[in-house]
Amino acid sequence: MSEPAAGEEPLLEVRGLRKYYFENDSLFDRLLRREPTSVKAVDGVDLEVYPGETLGVVGESGCGKSTTGETLLRLREATDGSVRFDGEDVMEMSGDELTRFRKRAGIVFQDPFSSLDPRMTVGDIVGEGLKIHGMPEESPEDGRSKREWRRDRARELLERVGLSADQIDRYPHEFSGGQRQRVGIARALALDPEFVVLDEPVSALDVSVQAQILNLLEDLQEEFGLTYLFIAHDLSVVRHICDRVAVMYLGEVVETGPTDDIFESPKHPYTEALLESVPRASVEEQGRRVDPLPGDVPSPRNPPSGCHFRTRCPEVIQPATVDIPQEQYRGVMNLRDRLERQGFTAESVWETLESEHDGDDFERDTVAFKEAMREEFDLADLSGATMDTVEDALEILANGREDEAAERLREAFASPCEEEEPVLTGGEHAAACHLFADEEYDRDLDPEDVGNAMGGMGAPGPSPPVDGDVDDDLDPDGPDGTVEADADDSVGTDGDR
Amino acid sequence: MSETTSGTERAGTPTGDGAPEGHPDDVLRVRDLSTRFFTEEGQINAVESLDFTVRDGEVFGIVGESGSGKSVAALSLVDLVDSPGRITSGEVWYRDADLADEFRDDVPEAVDGEFVDTRRLPEGVRRALRGPAFSMVFQDPMSSLNPSITVGEQIAEAVEVQRRARANPRRTRSRTQGYGMGRLIVDSLLPNRGYTSESSMNRAIELLEQVGIPDPAERAHEYPHQFSGGMLQRAMIAQALAGEPDVLIADEPTTALDVTIQAQILNLLRDLQEEQDTSVVMITHDLGVIARMCNRVGVMYAGQIVERGTLSDVFDSPVHPYTEGLIGSIPDLDDPAPRLQPIEGNVPSLLDEEMGGRCFFADRCPKAMSDCLQPIPEYDAEPGTDEHAARCVLTEREYDEADALPPDHFDRNEEVRGDE
Ligand code: SF4
Numbered sequence A: 001m002s003e004p005a006a007g008e009e010p011l012l013e014v015r016g017l018r019k020y021y022f023e024n025d026s027l028f029d030r031l032l033r034r035e036p037t038s039v040k041a042v043d044g045v046d047l048e049v050y051p052g053e054t055l056g057v058v059g060e061s062g063c064g065k066s067t068t069g070e071t072l073l074r075l076r077e078a079t080d081g082s083v084r085f086d087g088e089d090v091m092e093m094s095g096d097e098l099t100r101f102r103k104r105a106g107i108v109f110q111d112p113f114s115s116l117d118p119r120m121t122v123g124d125i126v127g128e129g130l131k132i133h134g135m136p137e138e139s140p141e142d143g144r145s146k147r148e149w150r151r152d153r154a155r156e157l158l159e160r161v162g163l164s165a166d167q168i169d170r171y172p173h174e175f176s177g178g179q180r181q182r183v184g185i186a187r188a189l190a191l192d193p194e195f196v197v198l199d200e201p202v203s204a205l206d207v208s209v210q211a212q213i214l215n216l217l218e219d220l221q222e223e224f225g226l227t228y229l230f231i232a233h234d235l236s237v238v239r240h241i242c243d244r245v246a247v248m249y250l251g252e253v254v255e256t257g258p259t260d261d262i263f264e265s266p267k268h269p270y271t272e273a274l275l276e277s278v279p280r281a282s283v284e285e286q287g288r289r290v291d292p293l294p295g296d297v298p299s300p301r302n303p304p305s306g307c308h309f310r311t312r313c314p315e316v317i318q319p320a321t322v323d324i325p326q327e328q329y330r331g332v333m334n335l336r337d338r339l340e341r342q343g344f345t346a347e348s349v350w351e352t353l354e355s356e357h358d359g360d361d362f363e364r365d366t367v368a369f370k371e372a373m374r375e376e377f378d379l380a381d382l383s384g385a386t387m388d389t390v391e392d393a394l395e396i397l398a399n400g401r402e403d404e405a406a407e408r409l410r411e412a413f414a415s416p417c418e419e420e421e422p423v424l425t426g427g428e429h430a431a432a433c434h435l436f437a438d439e440e441y442d443r444d445l446d447p448e449d450v451g452n453a454m455g456g457m458g459a460p461g462p463s464p465p466v467d468g469d470v471d472d473d474l475d476p477d478g479p480d481g482t483v484e485a486d487a488d489d490s491v492g493t494d495g496d497r
Numbered sequence B: 001m002s003e004t005t006s007g008t009e010r011a012g013t014p015t016g017d018g019a020p021e022g023h024p025d026d027v028l029r030v031r032d033l034s035t036r037f038f039t040e041e042g043q044i045n046a047v048e049s050l051d052f053t054v055r056d057g058e059v060f061g062i063v064g065e066s067g068s069g070k071s072v073a074a075l076s077l078v079d080l081v082d083s084p085g086r087i088t089s090g091e092v093w094y095r096d097a098d099l100a101d102e103f104r105d106d107v108p109e110a111v112d113g114e115f116v117d118t119r120r121l122p123e124g125v126r127r128a129l130r131g132p133a134f135s136m137v138f139q140d141p142m143s144s145l146n147p148s149i150t151v152g153e154q155i156a157e158a159v160e161v162q163r164r165a166r167a168n169p170r171r172t173r174s175r176t177q178g179y180g181m182g183r184l185i186v187d188s189l190l191p192n193r194g195y196t197s198e199s200s201m202n203r204a205i206e207l208l209e210q211v212g213i214p215d216p217a218e219r220a221h222e223y224p225h226q227f228s229g230g231m232l233q234r235a236m237i238a239q240a241l242a243g244e245p246d247v248l249i250a251d252e253p254t255t256a257l258d259v260t261i262q263a264q265i266l267n268l269l270r271d272l273q274e275e276q277d278t279s280v281v282m283i284t285h286d287l288g289v290i291a292r293m294c295n296r297v298g299v300m301y302a303g304q305i306v307e308r309g310t311l312s313d314v315f316d317s318p319v320h321p322y323t324e325g326l327i328g329s330i331p332d333l334d335d336p337a338p339r340l341q342p343i344e345g346n347v348p349s350l351l352d353e354e355m356g357g358r359c360f361f362a363d364r365c366p367k368a369m370s371d372c373l374q375p376i377p378e379y380d381a382e383p384g385t386d387e388h389a390a391r392c393v394l395t396e397r398e399y400d401e402a403d404a405l406p407p408d409h410f411d412r413n414e415e416v417r418g419d420e
């Protein structure tokens, strides 16, 4: 646990990392001339991890955090981007170089049940990496065989992670979840790595056991000077163990900074919403109502244009021509999103209205339709020109012309957030949100937040890690050779808790 | 239950005559409920002598880790324990004046005032209570939604069952079988029976709307796999609401969901509970969810409720070292405490032969003493209240190092277990 010293070189540096999967890309699909769709699991991620620190990567299912961890270790081939480890380009490595990298960078997986081979003893599991890497290189001088040396090393590691050396010949099923995770950690440590990706290492464990493992990970880090990339969805765990944090949403990092800054003065509206949502285990939590984000996370097959978060963002920016209460603007945007991206139809509204009349004759009347829409989308209190536009659009919609209604609303209400993709800005504590990038957009700030926001906008300090051209090299079809068929599985791995 | 003297052993859990005493607002009084599983490895005591009450319109929380028996406890309440499991003892007193009148003459031992012991009712009647009296929401939507039938149709079906039950209670009660797990089997044999009426379908759409599903009329025609996790959870809640239950039992209803979606579902449950005055039994491993939602809480360990009381009894003045350990294990979101205080060791196996006649937590308890090597009854933790109780000798006496068990006391017979 250490703060990166000024001017220190990162141990790991990730730039513009992308991992796309392609669906409908089998030979069969090509024969049928189906267009391949890309699933943008990781969509331009920049990270740096400094020696001895723990960088947390946090986000919800499908945000790409696990794929990021696996791709930067080259357990999956990246679609694009660069990864430098101790100054060397990981993507270019092959042969001995790659073998050396694999020794120096390990991984612990989430699921202690499926990640250990049930037919191997824990001694063999822990010692397997040693064997694969031909260790020890020379026969030990004390006359032990290489195999004995490896067994002794496995014993030592088992003891070190809090198991007993006597358990070396037992099988994974003889252990509890927490003990298996200790075996997984011992396996990752066998090759004396400097850097370990911890992919949700405590998510499958009960809290009392989780606390044991977190303490163990902290102790090991201190003892061996390890650098961690800690992937998690549990914000309390992240707060506890990480020095710095990167928050991901739909394949992108939306905010990054020192842990205390992120938790005490989050900038990005998504980070704020995440923190607000977590139920605290204390009496003050009783009856607390959070304003939840609307809807679900959009599919990474079709992420929203501009800011990926704009379909749910409570602070989505109004265009200069519009000035209405934020809640109603959000309502208009929700309606637009449903029309533009979710195949919303007027017919479904009619059907719902009909079902409410339960068997009585129901005359399709536009007044009732508009009324229902205003209620559902919080549009009741609009006035003036805005109201006229919305009324107009609802009228068009009631007549079944969805595209036209969407077009009408888009013309009047398009947000800067959908037109331009925000980039990480703000130096050490950076957020990818137009509210922090550009003085043009005001934010309704609490007085105490102003300092942070201003600091974020104009602060000198290390230059922002993104130079703003993240999108320029985006080749929608992806380079050859990176096509993979397992898109669903891979995207899904993030979500399994 | 009426014993109020500090340190007095509670009346224990004798199978008494009539309903246990309690609070006037109780809608459910559970006494001495035990469920066992008879497996090849031996008898597993999944739920051991549970006592608790649930009041009108409150959220009662049951919190525990895996293997604590909390889910089996939920299933036991609604009589959904499957073989090789069986409820081996206990009473589940449910307040329903009409039902009490109905059975006062036929089954007098099952009736006490407005309360009915559902365990003593005929099985058909007990099953028919699933829906209008008790409904259950699970963690995994696939345990109550059939993948091959549209969401709307499944909810409409639940509506029909209720309507038939209401139209002719006795007859339907005796006839309706297996509204629940059994239905899954029927459904897979007879898909698309399509005997739901238009009006039930309309009610289903209304329920979907009530639980916040957009475009309910359209979504009603979709299949479960077309729903996101959060939407499925809502659909399951709609299904559970079809019978307008008095008690909604939610078993880890948000565990599989992301935190922003969890917030939506918790708000929804809160709204339903407030608007319809439904009582909720919230079962979870998440102390944060408990804190946000619950009025009173029971902490389960090794099949027992080891401590119960109001939220602040349990969170701010816990007596049982397990409760303390659980709270000490959670990293605090608002304060990066330097070091967590985990509970050493692992949960016990619950195998009858390994349980022993002692405090089940003694092998992990930092304060275990020689007094703890006998079965521990539930004691009042605070004089003058009936709320705060714990199965721990520390309600009675101070910890005294002189009586402490030697650190290796449990190591002698236990090899792999307990070494964490
Ligand atoms: S860029 Fe716009 S939509 Fe995105 S987070 Fe910022 S305010 Fe919200």
Ligand code: SF4
Pocket: B320, B321, B322, B359, B360, B361, B362, B363, B365, B366, B367, B368, B369, B371, B372, B376, B391, B392, B393, B394
């Ligand atoms: S009864 Fe004894 S062993 Fe059990 S929790 Fe209390 S102090 Fe610990």
